Amino acid sequence: MVAGWFEGTPGSLRFRGAISVFMCIIFGVAAFSGALALDRSVNGQRNDAAQLVRVESIRTNLVKADANATNAFLVGGLEPADARAGYTSGISAAARALAESAGANGGDAPVLRRVNEVVTTYTGLIESARANNRQGFPVGAAYLRQASKVMQEQALPALDSLVTGARNRVDAASRSLALPIVVIVTLLALGTLLIVQVWIFRRTHRVFNVALVVATALVLILGATAIGGMSWSQSAGKKVRQGAFARTVALATARSDGFDAKSAEALTLVNRGSGQAYDQRFVSVASAAGRALDAGVAPVAPDPAATDARIAFVQYLTDHAEVRKLDNGGEWEKAVAVATGRGAANQSFGRFERASGRAIVHQASHVSDDLDSARRPLVPLAWLALLAGLAAAAAASRGLNQRLREYR
Amino acid sequence: MRPGRWFVVAFALVLGACSSSSTPNSASVPTTTAPPTTAAPPVVSCGEAVASYAPTGGLPSPGAMPTGSFMGQIQARGRLIAGVSADTLLFGYRNPLTGNLEGFDIDLVHQVSQAIFGDPNRVEYKVVTYAQRIPALLDGSVDIVADVMTVNCTRWQQIAFSSQYFQAGQKVLVRRDSAATRIEDLDGTRMCAATGSTNIDNLKNYPKITAVPVNDISDCMVLFQQGTVDSVTGDDTVLQGFVVQDPYTKIIGPPITSEPYGLGIARTHPEFVQFVNSVLQRMRLDGTWKQMYARWLQPTGPVPEPPAAVYGRNP
Numbered sequence: 130m131v132a133g134w135f136e137g138t139p140g141s142l143r144f145r146g147a148i149s150v151f152m153c154i155i156f157g158v159a160a161f162s163g164a165l166a167l168d169r170s171v172n173g174q175r176n177d178a179a180q181l182v183r184v185e186s187i188r189t190n191l192v193k194a195d196a197n198a199t200n201a202f203l204v205g206g207l208e209p210a211d212a213r214a215g216y217t218s219g220i221s222a223a224a225r226a227l228a229e230s231a232g233a234n235g236g237d238a239p240v241l242r243r244v245n246e247v248v249t250t251y252t253g254l255i256e257s258a259r260a261n262n263r264q265g266f267p268v269g270a271a272y273l274r275q276a277s278k279v280m281q282e283q284a285l286p287a288l289d290s291l292v293t294g295a296r297n298r299v300d301a302a303s304r305s306l307a308l309p310i311v312v313i314v315t316l317l318a319l320g321t322l323l324i325v326q327v328w329i330f331r332r333t334h335r336v337f338n339v340a341l342v343v344a345t346a347l348v349l350i351l352g353a354t355a356i357g358g359m360s361w362s363q364s365a366g367k368k369v370r371q372g373a374f375a376r377t378v379a380l381a382t383a384r385s386d387g388f389d390a391k392s393a394e395a396l397t398l399v400n401r402g403s404g405q406a407y408d409q410r411f412v413s414v415a416s417a418a419g420r421a422l423d424a425g426v427a428p429v430a431p432d433p434a435a436t437d438a439r440i441a442f443v444q445y446l447t448d449h450a451e452v453r454k455l456d457n458g459g460e461w462e463k464a465v466a467v468a469t470g471r472g473a474a475n476q477s478f479g480r481f482e483r484a485s486g487r488a489i490v491h492q493a494s495h496v497s498d499d500l501d502s503a504r505r506p507l508v509p510l511a512w513l514a515l516l517a518g519l520a521a522a523a524a525a526s527r528g529l530n531q532r533l534r535e536y537r
Numbered sequence: 538m539r540p541g542r543w544f545v546v547a548f549a550l551v552l553g554a555c556s557s558s559s560t561p562n563s564a565s566v567p568t569t570t571a572p573p574t575t576a577a578p579p580v581v582s583c584g585e586a587v588a589s590y591a592p593t594g595g596l597p598s599p600g601a602m603p604t605g606s607f608m609g610q611i612q613a614r615g616r617l618i619a620g621v622s623a624d625t626l627l628f629g630y631r632n633p634l635t636g637n638l639e640g641f642d643i644d645l646v647h648q649v650s651q652a653i654f655g656d657p658n659r660v661e662y663k664v665v666t667y668a669q670r671i672p673a674l675l676d677g678s679v680d681i682v683a684d685v686m687t688v689n690c691t692r693w694q695q696i697a698f699s700s701q702y703f704q705a706g707q708k709v710l711v712r713r714d715s716a717a718t719r720i721e722d723l724d725g726t727r728m729c730a731a732t733g734s735t736n737i738d739n740l741k742n743y744p745k746i747t748a749v750p751v752n753d754i755s756d757c758m759v760l761f762q763q764g765t766v767d768s769v770t771g772d773d774t775v776l777q778g779f780v781v782q783d784p785y786t787k788i789i790g791p792p793i794t795s796e797p798y799g800l801g802i803a804r805t806h807p808e809f810v811q812f813v814n815s816v817l818q819r820m821r822l823d824g825t826w827k828q829m830y831a832r833w834l835q836p837t838g839p840v841p842e843p844p845a846a847v848y849g850r851n852p
Contacts, residue, residue, distance in 0.1 A: 203636075267632075
């Protein structure tokens with residue numbers, strides 16, 4: 130009985146009917162899951178971008194704390210209240226961001242736990258440096274050096290690896306296969322429906338089967354809508370990656386490198402006359418910060434905060450050149466005065482710190498807002514496409530049944 | 538306007554300005570003084586190590602250095618450039634309370650500045666590690682090194698020394714509750730010493746002790762307080778500074794070696810060595826040396842006599 134099901138002309142008709150219904154259902158399911166996969170991917174990019182900003186903020190705050198600790202030591206005497214406040218706020222902001230990042234991404238958690246341990250060691254060393262310093266013991270300087278070393282060699286490379294990981298995930302998400310699959314399945318479903326209709330026309334000489342035409346139209350219209358919506362969403366995501374996201378990363382890098390440069394400036398002075406290695410570090414991190422700042426300012430309608438950050442950094446470099454000139458000319462005390470407290474280099478760096486902080490917040494909120502709006506059409510489209518696929522399947526089945534009845 | 542361009546230009550200008558003004562003598566410095574890799578440091582004979590060049594004539598008046606002499610060049614430059622330590626309490630250290638460099642060695646530099654300029658403060662300090670002291674003299678980045686530097690024949694091959702201004706000896710710092718009384722009791726333990734010092738060379742005579750080298754001897758103190766090393770070896774003068782900073786420590790044993798200190802000067806400036814020797818001799822005679830000893834070493838007993846100058850070496 131079953132063997133005879135597909136025999137003769139009615140059998141061929143049944144066979145083609147089954148294929149048409151199947152393809153319509155496949156279309157609906159593929160478009161449904163494709164749109165949802167793209168939605169997950171864009172959402173993943175949003176989360177990875179947010180994680181990247183959090184990890185960069187850990188890094189920046191640690192470097193900021195270290196720069197403040199070194200600068201406080203440089204002044205001599207009782208540490209300045211603002212430098213101490215800068216250190217404390219850097220450490221607590223880093224601790225907060227560490228907890229948030231570990232909660233937001235379980236994969237990053239083991240590395241973040243390790244960073245947390247290093248921060249504990251670091252703060253211990255800094256407190257030893259302070260305690261010795263308060264008693265007038267020069268061994269405090271050795272503790273400060275060791276603390277800086279622990280930070281530079283253990284905490285920062287671990288954080289850099291997480292930043293790279295998040296960037297790679299964002300890039301990988303952009304290579305989603307959802308859209309090409311939906312395009313192929315839609316074309317296959319349309320092709321099947323057209324071939325079946327041509328076959329029926331040849332056998333029965335009836336030009337139109339209304340139900341099959343309806344099924345074809347449903348697949349065509351909803352397929353085109355889903356493909357259009359998905360490609361819009363994908364290109365919106367790409368725009369964000371190349372625009373606000375790239376600028377966020379660049380500004381965060383610039384800020385972090387900027388603090389690193391300030392710390393190198395202070396260490397060059399602390400090591401009075403034999404700090405050339407730190408001076409070389411200054412040149413390399415300050416160049417990196419400059420390049421990153423260039424990338425962080427949008428070419429069209431730039432964020433005023435980002436522009437301010439760049440202007441302030443150029444001013445800081447000029448002031449830093451003055452610090453080096455004084456120190457190399459044997460006027461160490463004057464060099465220290467320019468580099469600390471109300472000195473020009475410290476003031477212009479403060480402007481850079483504030484402006485770059487504001488600019489990162491602006492760009493990061495653009496990233497999440499824009500990716501949110503890129504996601505918006507995907508879920509409704511997914512459900513519409515599924516319903517359309519099922520409706521088309523029902524219509525195709527009905528249309529072929531009409532023809533079959535003519536053979537009874 | 539292209540916002541990216543002016544930044545790159547401004548940046549290049551600023552960086553160019555600061556990199557061209559920095560002194561180009563850092564990267565290769567430590568390798569030139571790598572300690573000999575043989576089991577014991579080579580013994581070089583040079584007669585009596587502490588013998589220096591005898592001064593000729595009296596001291597010129599401050600501010601009237603002979604033209605053509607190295608002192609004349611220093612006077613023309615307007616400041617004396619001295620290589621010193623910033624973390625050797627009592628001898629050369631940065632006072633955390635004031636941010637100023639202080640100590641016995643720093644006072645010696647002030648005396649030399651006074652003799653050249655009539656002003657004790659015409660000094661630019663360069664903080665050097667032990668391993669940087671000789672290279673800094675050789676490349677001319679400092680005029681004089683005042684940094685607890687031991688006079689010996691090996692070093693005489695590269696640089697010149699003033700007459701001896703202090704007599705120290707290498708000892709060992711341990712925990713206050715340690716049962717060890719001499720260095721031989723510390724076999725099988727870890728001992729920290731500074732790279733480029735005579736101390737670490739001397740440790741090669743104690744092969745059962747694991748030497749832990751660091752750049753600055755104050756880094757030894759950090760490792761010691763963290764329990765990473767069991768003891769620290771250095772000159773008694775330096776270790777005394779550590780005991781002041783940490784009451785849970787003590788210095789043990791008879792001195793392993795004798796460490797006579799001299800001021801290091803490039804061999805190309807014998808007239809400056811003679812000048813400094815005259816300054817030191819005046820300090821021995823007029824009581825300045827004893828005052829400095831009393832101020833920095835704070836002896837419980839009477840202040841000892843300064844080490845007598847020995848001459849007889851020819852430039």
